[in-house]
Amino acid sequence: MSYDKAAAWLDEHEGESIERTLEWLRIPSVSTDPAYRDDVRRAAEWAEARLEACGVDAKLVETGTPGDPGHPIVMGECGEQSEGAPHVLFYGHYDVQPADPVELWDSPPFEPSVQPAVADGPGERFVGRGACDDKGQVMMFLEALAAWKETTGHPTGGVRFTILLEGEEESGSANLERFVNEHVDALGACDFCLVSDTGMLSRDKPAITYGVRGLTYTEITLHGADQDLHSGSWGGRAPNPNAELAKVLSGLWDDNGRVTIPGFYDGVRELSDAEREAWRGLGFDAGEALAKIGLGPEADEWGGQESGYSAIEREWARPTAEINGIWGGYTGAGAKTVIPAHASAKVSFRLVDDQDPQRVADAFFEWLRGRTPPGCRWELTDMGGGHPVTVSTDSSWLTAAKQSVERATGVLPAMIKTGGSIPVAGMLKALTGVETIFMGFGLDDDRVHSPNEKFELSCFRQGARSHAALIERLRGA
Amino acid sequence: MSYDKAAAWLDEHEGESIERTLEWLRIPSVSTDPAYRDDVRRAAEWAEARLEACGVDAKLVETGTPGDPGHPIVMGECGEQSEGAPHVLFYGHYDVQPADPVELWDSPPFEPSVQPAVADGPGERFVGRGACDDKGQVMMFLEALAAWKETTGHPTGGVRFTILLEGEEESGSANLERFVNEHVDALGACDFCLVSDTGMLSRDKPAITYGVRGLTYTEITLHGADQDLHSGSWGGRAPNPNAELAKVLSGLWDDNGRVTIPGFYDGVRELSDAEREAWRGLGFDAGEALAKIGLGPEADEWGGQESGYSAIEREWARPTAEINGIWGGYTGAGAKTVIPAHASAKVSFRLVDDQDPQRVADAFFEWLRGRTPPGCRWELTDMGGGHPVTVSTDSSWLTAAKQSVERATGVLPAMIKTGGSIPVAGMLKALTGVETIFMGFGLDDDRVHSPNEKFELSCFRQGARSHAALIERLRGA
Numbered sequence: 001m002s003y004d005k006a007a008a009w010l011d012e013h014e015g016e017s018i019e020r021t022l023e024w025l026r027i028p029s030v031s032t033d034p035a036y037r038d039d040v041r042r043a044a045e046w047a048e049a050r051l052e053a054c055g056v057d058a059k060l061v062e063t064g065t066p067g068d069p070g071h072p073i074v075m076g077e078c079g080e081q082s083e084g085a086p087h088v089l090f091y092g093h094y095d096v097q098p099a100d101p102v103e104l105w106d107s108p109p110f111e112p113s114v115q116p117a118v119a120d121g122p123g124e125r126f127v128g129r130g131a132c133d134d135k136g137q138v139m140m141f142l143e144a145l146a147a148w149k150e151t152t153g154h155p156t157g158g159v160r161f162t163i164l165l166e167g168e169e170e171s172g173s174a175n176l177e178r179f180v181n182e183h184v185d186a187l188g189a190c191d192f193c194l195v196s197d198t199g200m201l202s203r204d205k206p207a208i209t210y211g212v213r214g215l216t217y218t219e220i221t222l223h224g225a226d227q228d229l230h231s232g233s234w235g236g237r238a239p240n241p242n243a244e245l246a247k248v249l250s251g252l253w254d255d256n257g258r259v260t261i262p263g264f265y266d267g268v269r270e271l272s273d274a275e276r277e278a279w280r281g282l283g284f285d286a287g288e289a290l291a292k293i294g295l296g297p298e299a300d301e302w303g304g305q306e307s308g309y310s311a312i313e314r315e316w317a318r319p320t321a322e323i324n325g326i327w328g329g330y331t332g333a334g335a336k337t338v339i340p341a342h343a344s345a346k347v348s349f350r351l352v353d354d355q356d357p358q359r360v361a362d363a364f365f366e367w368l369r370g371r372t373p374p375g376c377r378w379e380l381t382d383m384g385g386g387h388p389v390t391v392s393t394d395s396s397w398l399t400a401a402k403q404s405v406e407r408a409t410g411v412l413p414a415m416i417k418t419g420g421s422i423p424v425a426g427m428l429k430a431l432t433g434v435e436t437i438f439m440g441f442g443l444d445d446d447r448v449h450s451p452n453e454k455f456e457l458s459c460f461r462q463g464a465r466s467h468a469a470l471i472e473r474l475r476g477a
Numbered sequence: 478m479s480y481d482k483a484a485a486w487l488d489e490h491e492g493e494s495i496e497r498t499l500e501w502l503r504i505p506s507v508s509t510d511p512a513y514r515d516d517v518r519r520a521a522e523w524a525e526a527r528l529e530a531c532g533v534d535a536k537l538v539e540t541g542t543p544g545d546p547g548h549p550i551v552m553g554e555c556g557e558q559s560e561g562a563p564h565v566l567f568y569g570h571y572d573v574q575p576a577d578p579v580e581l582w583d584s585p586p587f588e589p590s591v592q593p594a595v596a597d598g599p600g601e602r603f604v605g606r607g608a609c610d611d612k613g614q615v616m617m618f619l620e621a622l623a624a625w626k627e628t629t630g631h632p633t634g635g636v637r638f639t640i641l642l643e644g645e646e647e648s649g650s651a652n653l654e655r656f657v658n659e660h661v662d663a664l665g666a667c668d669f670c671l672v673s674d675t676g677m678l679s680r681d682k683p684a685i686t687y688g689v690r691g692l693t694y695t696e697i698t699l700h701g702a703d704q705d706l707h708s709g710s711w712g713g714r715a716p717n718p719n720a721e722l723a724k725v726l727s728g729l730w731d732d733n734g735r736v737t738i739p740g741f742y743d744g745v746r747e748l749s750d751a752e753r754e755a756w757r758g759l760g761f762d763a764g765e766a767l768a769k770i771g772l773g774p775e776a777d778e779w780g781g782q783e784s785g786y787s788a789i790e791r792e793w794a795r796p797t798a799e800i801n802g803i804w805g806g807y808t809g810a811g812a813k814t815v816i817p818a819h820a821s822a823k824v825s826f827r828l829v830d831d832q833d834p835q836r837v838a839d840a841f842f843e844w845l846r847g848r849t850p851p852g853c854r855w856e857l858t859d860m861g862g863g864h865p866v867t868v869s870t871d872s873s874w875l876t877a878a879k880q881s882v883e884r885a886t887g888v889l890p891a892m893i894k895t896g897g898s899i900p901v902a903g904m905l906k907a908l909t910g911v912e913t914i915f916m917g918f919g920l921d922d923d924r925v926h927s928p929n930e931k932f933e934l935s936c937f938r939q940g941a942r943s944h945a946a947l948i949e950r951l952r953g954a
Contacts, residue, residue: 031811032811032812033811098807098809098813100809101705170812171812213709215709215814225770225772227770227924227927227928228581228926228927229770229926229927230897230926230927231825232898233921234896235792235797235896236734236791236792236896237763237788237791237792237896238767238779239772239779240781240800242799242800242802243726243727243730245723246723246726246800247730250726250728251727253720257713289714290852293703294703294704295702295715295716296852299715299851299852301851301852302715302716304720304721304850311714314713315711315712315714318713320708320712320713322712322719322720323719323723323805324806324807324813324815324816325719325817326719326803326805326806326808327803327805328803329800329823330802330823331802331821332575332577333509333510334508334509334649335649335801335860335861336801336823337692337694337799337801337825338802339801340802346808346812348708348814350708350712374775374777374779375772375776375779383812418710419710419714420710421709444710448707449707449708449814450706450707450815451704452704
C-alpha cells in the first residue's frame with residue numbers, strides 16, 4: 001500500500017521532479033577541468049540542500065589536501081534501522097564528463113531541456129550533459145525518497161540509508177580511496193551498496209547489472225628533441241615523436257585483436273558455456289547497435305576487435321586497450337612543417353575478473369620502456385582506475401532488487417553485465433567487504449560521455465518507481 | 478670601388494638596418510591562420526614602402542578570387558638592363574610560420590629584439606618569428622639595395638631586377654602558380670632567380686645551395702562512428718579512429734626506414750660516388766648537430782631513419798614521410814574515457830630529384846584507401862607542395878654568386894644542398910624555364926619554424942655584403 005501511494009505521488013508530481021532535475025543539470029559540474037571548480041561545488045551544495053528537503057541529514061565532506069584540494073563528497077544519513085531491515089549505502093556521483101566537442105551538441109550541454117519523442121527514435125527525454133550519467137539516475141533515487149517522505153512522513157522508514165554522492169567519478173576518483181579508508185567502519189557496517197549508474201537491456205526490458213569492467217587510465221608522452229624542428233632540415237635525421245608514438249601504440253594489439261602486453265591477461269577467466277548461453281538468450285542484436293552509431297554491418301568485420309567472441313562477450317567479459325586521446329605537433333588550420341619535440345596519448349584499459357589496475361599500468365609502462373625509440377624518452381602518468389567487479393547473483397539483496405524492479409515495471413529484469421567501470425564498487429569490496437547492486441535505467445544510445453547526452457522519461461519513471469518499491473521491499477525484509 | 482662604398486655604408490648604417498628589420502618582424506604575418514589576415518597585408522605594405530624608399534617601383538598584386546582571397550604579392554621593378562648584364566628575379570617571402578607553441582618562447586615571438594652573444598653559444602642575433610625565415614634574409618637584399626642607392630644614386634645600376642615577395646610561402650603557396658602563369662612572359666624573360674632562404678654550412682663557412690627538396694603536404698581524417706562513444710560500452714566493439722589511424726600510419730615505413738607507398742621512390746636517383754665524396758669533404762658532424770637539439774649520439778641509432786645513408790645524405794638526397802601533426806579524442810586535462818568519432822593527421826613528404834608532388838599525394842591517398850579499417854572512411858585533403866629542384870652547378874650566374882660571396886666574406890662558399898623546400902624554384906623552372914640560385918645565410922640552429930627563432934648579425938652582415946657584391950659583379954658581367 002505504501003508503495004502504491006509513493007508511486008502515485010511520483011506520477012502526480014512528475015512536473016516538479018523534472019524541474020528539479022533540469023535545475024541540477026544546469027550546473028556544469030565538470031570535475032576534470034579546474035575551470036569548473038566552483039560549479040562542481042555548487043552542484044554538491046544543490047544535492048545537499050535537496051537531500052535535506054527529503055528529510056535526509058546531509059553535509060559536504062571536503063576531500064584532498066590543502067595543497068591539492070579535491071571536490072567535496074555529499075554525505076547523507078537517514079532512517080533508524082529496524083529488525084531485519086538492512087543498512088544500505090547508496091552511491092552516486094554528481095560530477096559530469098566534459099561537454100566537448102561542444103559544437104556537436106544540438107542544444108547547449110548545460111542548458112538542459114525535455115525534448116519530445118521522435119517517431120522511430122528516442123522517446124520523450126532529458127537532453128544535457130549529465131542527463132543520464134549520473135545526475136538523472138541519482139534523481140530517480142532522490143525522487144523516490146521524496147515520494148516516501150511526502151506520503152509517509154519519512155524518506156525510508158525503517159531502512160537505514162547512508163548516501164554518498166561523489167564529485168570526482170569522471171576524473172579518476174582520486175580522493176575516494178582515502179575517504180573510504182577514513183570511513184571504513186561506518187561504510188563497512190552497510191549490508192550492501194546500491195548504485196544507479198548502469199543500463200537497461202532495452203526501453204522495455206529493465207536489468208540488474210551483476211558485473212562491471214575495471215579501468216586503468218594513463219597519460220603518456222614521448223619526448224624527442226628539446227625543441228620543435230623544421231621537417232625540411234630534420235626529416236629523416238631525427239626521431240619524430242608523432243610517428244614513433246604511432247608506431248609503438250600500433251603494437252598494442254596483435255592480428256587477433258588481443259593486447260600484446262606480457263601478463264595483461266593474468267586474472268582473466270574464460271567465459272563459461274552457461275554464461276555464453278544466457279547472454280545469447282538476451283537477444284542482443286550487434287548489427288542494430290552498430291546502426292545506432294552510424295556504422296554499417298561491415299564495422300562488425302573491424303579487424304581490431306578480439307576474434308572468437310561476440311560483441312556482447314567482448315563488451316562484458318573481455319579486457320581491451322583504447323587510445324582515448326592522441327596529440328602532437330601542429331593541429332591548427334593550414335600547414336606547418338614541424339617535427340614536434342613531443343607527442344602524447346591518453347591510453348586506457350578496461351579490465352575484467354581478477355585483473356589488477358595497478359599491475360596493468362605497471363606492465364604497460366614496462367612494455368613502453370622496452371620500446372623506447374633511440375634518442376627518445378617517456379613521461380608516464382598513471383591516472384588511476386578501478387577494479388573489475390562481479391556480484392554474486394544469489395544474494396538475498398539482489399533478489400530483493402529484482403523483485404522490486406519487477407513490481408515497479410511489471411517486467412522481470414534481465415541479468416546483464418556492462419563494459420563500463422564503476423570503480424567505487426571494486427574499491428568498497430576491497431576495503432570494506434561490501435558488495436554492490438547495480439540497478440540502473442540508462443539506454444545503450446543515451447550518448448553518455450558524448451554530445452547530446454539524453455535520458456528518457458520512461459526510464460526515469462521506471463527507475464524512480466523501482467527505488468520506491470525497493471525501499472518498501474527492504475522495510476519488510 | 479662602388480662595392481667598397483656600399484659595404485662601408487652597410488657598416489656605418491647598421492643600426493638603422495637593424496631597426497628596420499625589427500620593425501618588419503613586429504608585424505605578425507602568419508599566412509596560414511585567417512586571424513592574421515590584416516597583419517599579413519600590413520607586412521606587405523611595409524615591404525612595398527621600403528622598396529619604394531630604396532628606389533624600386535613597387536606595388537601590391539592581389540591574389541586569389543573574390544570568394545577566396547589570397548595574400549598580396551609585393552612586386553618591384555628597378556634598373557635599366559645594360560648590355561651583358563642580366564635581368565634578375567629576386568624572390569623572397571614576407572609571411573611567417575605560426576608562433577605556437579607560444580609558451581616555449583623566451584620572449585614574445587612578435588616582440589623581436591637583438592640579443593647579445595652567448596659564450597659557447599649563438600652570436601649577437603635577432604630573435605623573433607621570421608628573424609631568419611624569411612624576413613631577415615630578405616632584409617639583407619633590401620639593405621644592399623639601400624646601400625647602392627645611397628652611395629651611387631641607384632639601387633642596382635645597370636642590372637635589371639624584378640622583385641617578388643610572396644605572402645603565402647608558409648601556407649602552401651596556393652596562389653603562386655596562377656600568379657606565375659599570369660606573368661609568365663615577364664618572369665620567363667629573367668636570366669635567373671635569386672633566393673635568400675637557405676643556409677650557410679657554418680658560422681664561418683658561407684654556402685651556395687644547389688638543391689632543395691620538394692614537398693607534398695596533406696591532411697587526413699579517419700571517421701568511425703557518427704558520434705563520440707563511451708569506451709566502456711564500445712571498447713572492443715567499435716573501431717577506434719585514434720588506434721586505427723596510428724596503426725595505418727605506423728605502416729608508412731618499413732624496418733629500414735623506407736617509405737612503403739608503392740611508386741613513392743619513382744624518380745629518385747641514387748647518389749653518385751662523386752657527390753657522396755664531396756659531401757663527406759664538407760666535414761659535417763652528425764653527432765654535433767644532434768647535440769644542438771638536445772639529442773645524444775644514441776639518437777643516430779634511431780630506427781626510423783633510412784639505413785645505408787649518412788645524416789647529410791638523408792637530409793639532402795633522400796625523400797621522407799613525416800607526421801607533422803596528429804590529433805583525436807580527448808586531449809585536455811584529466812581523463813575522459815572516449816572513443817572519438819574521428820582522428821586526424823597532417824602528413825607530409827619531402828621529395829628529391831624527379832619525384833612529383835601530385836603523384837606522391839595520389840599514391841599516398843590510394844595507399845590509405847587500400848587500408849581503410851572496416852566501418853571507417855577517409856577524408857583526404859591535398860594541401861599542396863612543390864617540386865624538388867637541383868640547379869646546374871656550371872652556370873655562369875652561379876659562378877658569379879660564388880665569387881661575390883667570396884669577395885664579401887673572404888671565404889669560398891661551399892656547394893651544398895638543403896632538406897627544406899622552396900616550391901617557387903621548381904614552379905619557376907617548370908612554368909618559365911628560369912633556374913634559381915640559392916644564396917642564403919641561415920644557420921642550422923636558427924630554430925626556423927620553432928620557438929625562439931633567431932638570425933645572427935654576423936650572418937646578416939655577410940649576406941648584405943654578398944648581395945651588394947653580387948650587384949656589382951653582375952653590372953660588369
